[in-house]
Amino acid sequence: MKSTGLLVDCGAPPTGDSHTDCHKVIMPVRDALDVISGKWKLPIIIAVSRGHNRFRDIERSIPKITSKVLSKELKDLETHKLIRRTVYDTQPVQVEYTLTPYASTLESVIVALQQWGLQHRKKILGK
Amino acid sequence: MKSTGLLVDCGAPPTGDSHTDCHKVIMPVRDALDVISGKWKLPIIIAVSRGHNRFRDIERSIPKITSKVLSKELKDLETHKLIRRTVYDTQPVQVEYTLTPYASTLESVIVALQQWGLQHRKKILGK
């Protein structure tokens, strides 16, 4: 048995049944991936962080996104407390989307993914 | 996620506009997500890292995975240079899957996702 030392050692012996221990890695990782994976979540987060705060403004700033998908993704991001939706009682009503302070906790995750992804592209497409 | 063979094709051309730097974040992140997202990649990596090196051994160690999916995922992981497939010229042939040293570069990414996912679950499920 060769180990590259990858990953948290879940504690169980390598020959034992360790899938329950591994769940301690897999479950949180999948929770995190759920939040940021998909085609549009990151583009939306970035668009909003740059000051595109109105629905149509976000839609225009992200090429090829449709209003249906944008609507759904904004709801997802809202339930994950990454985006706040504020309705102003004006005529007509104005809706503003902003990043929550909590959204900034994602930064280290995104940076880790970005850096690994960058070197991986070089590795796979031959340097 | 749309892929062009190995890596993600992010659609829009990198012109000189303000979206260029967005793509510098989004593209690498999507490349990275492509490698580790999906239902089975992480469980497989963990199983192999813990000494499950034969096809049937890996299959048995991951509850509910099917041979079709395992076969496909192992191929993906191999083209991403995370897993090495070694065929021994025995009777009958033996096939061994091991993690490459490169696979250990994923560790910081996985740890970042795991930690964020852990606190996120607490945040979302109240507490």
Added chain:
DNA sequence: TAAAGCACTTACCTTTTGGAAACTGGTTAC
């Protein structure tokens, strides 16, 4: 000689995800 193990592959479904286009019900600008 039959059953079982190994390393897969194949054909066929179902579920999930994302896309196109039209449409709603309001408001405002020309």
Added chain:
DNA sequence: GTAACCAGTTTCCAAAAGGTAAGTGCTTTA
């Protein structure tokens, strides 16, 4: 008064991901 803008929703479709079950060609075990 009609055209356009806003913030979406609805219906229908296509592609991708994943699941089920059976089969392949080999070898070893009983």
